[in-house]
Amino acid sequence: MKGLRRALTILAIAVWSAGAAAAAPEIAVVPESPRVGDVMFMRMQPEVAVLRAACSWGGKSYALLANGEGYEVVLPVSLKTKAGGHHAVVYWKYVDGGMGKEVIPIEVGRRRFGVQHLKLSGSQEWTYSAPETERERELIGAALDRVTQERCWRGSFAKPVEGRISTEFGLERYVNGKFSYRHRGVDIACPEGTLVKAAADGSVSLADDSFVLHGKTVILDHGQGVSSLYIHMSQIEVEAGQSVRQGEVIGRVGSTGVATGPHLHFAVYAHHEAVDPFFWTDLPSFREDGGKQAGEG
Secondary structure, eight states, rough: OOHHHHHHHHHHHHHHHHHOOOOOOOOESSSSSSTTTTTEEEEEOSSOOEEEEEETTTEEEEEEEETTTEEEEEEEEETTOOOOOEEEEEEEETOOOOTEEEEEEEEEEEOOOOEEEOOOOHHHHTTTTTTTTTHHHHHHHHHHOOOSSSOOSSSSOOSOOOOOOEEEEOOEEEETTEEEEOOOSSEEOOOOEEEOOOSSSSSEEEEEEESSOOOOEEEEEEEEEEEEEEEEESEEETTTTTTTTTTTTEEEEOSSSSOSEEEEEEEETTTTEOOOOEEEEEEEEEGGGEEEEETTO
């Protein structure tokens, strides 16, 4: 029995050592100092075969997805993240059974958000908590939970419409004098009927014209847990399951649902966390790729 235990111990050490002997994977993160509402793009390039890898960040675990010879993940710096020092911990397991991890310090920069006061009618305010809105919240939540393997976007997103920014991302919104929520997208004011175009390549994960709160709504799945959302439209021009290309018309601006006038509410989510849509219209670059933007190649 003692001989068997000793053999098993030696085997366990050998398996760990096999992984430990390999050079640690090269891990790159951009931006190195994100702000609240940004995302971080992490790439891992192992020298030997990896069975799986994951990153612990912000109290959640995110799987790194295979892409070519490496692995990558989009990490949201949510509105709940406090400015200051944090850590992302990357774990991986080699095909031969060995394991490893790397702790990456992350400094989250400070960011100030504004405050907005809205005056709504009694019926509009009631709609926010009406029982029938539960269905649309569930459908939107399910679409934002999707994590598909393939990354569809290539480089920066495009603005879906041009217009005046009437409500910025992240501000504290008070409805009839009471704090209601943080604004999780941007409101772009423009004339009714203005064409709304896909911000990036993807597939339609939700297209619904029956919502009483959000109005006519489209959500695009861009892969790897990234989605874009377009609400309050007057018309929907796509259907669920359809593939779309960046710049393709998906709807028209309106004021359906609870809205004070014609505008597009445009939002981007990473793993169901709202992030700044305008971060995505000017993505950072990986230096080692000769300036290639995150999400390219």
